[in-house]
Amino acid sequence: MSSRDVSPPGVVSAIPLEGLPELEESDDLALLLHAAAARAGGLRDADVVVVAQKAVSKVEGRVVRLADVEPSARAIELAGPDGDPRQVETILRESVDVVRSRPPLVIAETRHGFVCASAGVDASNTPAEDTVVLLPLDPDASARRLRERLVALAAVDVGVIVSDSFGRAWRQGTTDVALGVAGITPLLDLRGTADARGRELETTQIAVADEIAAAAELVLGKARSVPAAIVRGVDVRGDGSAAELVMPRERDLFR
Structure with a gap:
C-alpha cells in the first residue's frame, strides 16, 4: 500500500475495552471483545482493535x-x-x-x-x-482469526493488532509494538515520495502498526485488567503481516 492509499488522520482516539473477565483457555475472545466494544459505543469501519498478547496467549493455552x-x-x-x-x-x-x-x-x-x-x-x-x-505460536494467524470473527459479529471492516511491550536499545522504558496484524498495512512506505522541500525520500518507511499499538497502550491497563482497545481515526486498511516489521538478519547492524 502506498502513502496515497492511507487516509490522513484527523482526530485519533484510543478507547479502552473494559469489563473483560479473567481469560482462560478456549474462551471466545472475539465475542468478549465484541461485547466490550458494544458497551463502548460499537465498532466502526477502519477501527483497529488492539489486543494485548497475553490475552491472546491465555485463550490459546500458551x-x-x-x-x-x-x-x-x-x-x-x-x-x-x-x-x-x-x-x-x-x-x-x-x-x-x-x-x-x-x-x-x-x-x-x-x-x-x-x-x-x-x-x-x-x-x-x-x-x-x-x-x-508464552507468545502465541503465530501472532499473525491469531490476529486473522480475531478479525474474521469480529467482522462477522459486527458487520464492519476492522483491523486487528496483537501487541506486546518491547524494550528498545539506547532508550529507557518499554513501548508496545505489533506482534501480529490482520486487515491493515503495517508499514507505510514513503519511498519515492517527496518531502516538504520536494526532495525524494529514498528509505523512509513508517511502522504504523507499532505506532497504533503504542497509542492503544496508553489506555490499556496491566494492573486494571484492560487488555484491549480501539484505535480510531487512522485508516490503514489493507493486507499485510507483522513479519514485515521484522528487520532481516542481513540488514541487522546491531548484533
Whole structure:
C-alpha cells in the first residue's frame, strides 16, 4: 500500500475495552471483545482493535507450569544466582538464538524473528502462581482469526493488532509494538515520495502498526485488567503481516 492509499488522520482516539473477565483457555475472545466494544459505543469501519498478547496467549493455552520444567545446565548457567532456571529453560525452548545475556537477563530471538527480552516469556499477570505465559505460536494467524470473527459479529471492516511491550536499545522504558496484524498495512512506505522541500525520500518507511499499538497502550491497563482497545481515526486498511516489521538478519547492524 502506498502513502496515497492511507487516509490522513484527523482526530485519533484510543478507547479502552473494559469489563473483560479473567481469560482462560478456549474462551471466545472475539465475542468478549465484541461485547466490550458494544458497551463502548460499537465498532466502526477502519477501527483497529488492539489486543494485548497475553490475552491472546491465555485463550490459546500458551501457559506453562514451571513445576513441569526441568532446567538444563545452560539454563542454570544463564539464570545465575538470582534467576529461576526453570523460567530460563522455558525461554531457551522459545528461542532460536540467545543474542545477549547478563544473568538472569536473556535477550533472545524467537521463532517468529523477534529479538526481545526473555523471548517474550512473562511471569506477570499469569493465570496462576508458578506459571509463565508464552507468545502465541503465530501472532499473525491469531490476529486473522480475531478479525474474521469480529467482522462477522459486527458487520464492519476492522483491523486487528496483537501487541506486546518491547524494550528498545539506547532508550529507557518499554513501548508496545505489533506482534501480529490482520486487515491493515503495517508499514507505510514513503519511498519515492517527496518531502516538504520536494526532495525524494529514498528509505523512509513508517511502522504504523507499532505506532497504533503504542497509542492503544496508553489506555490499556496491566494492573486494571484492560487488555484491549480501539484505535480510531487512522485508516490503514489493507493486507499485510507483522513479519514485515521484522528487520532481516542481513540488514541487522546491531548484533
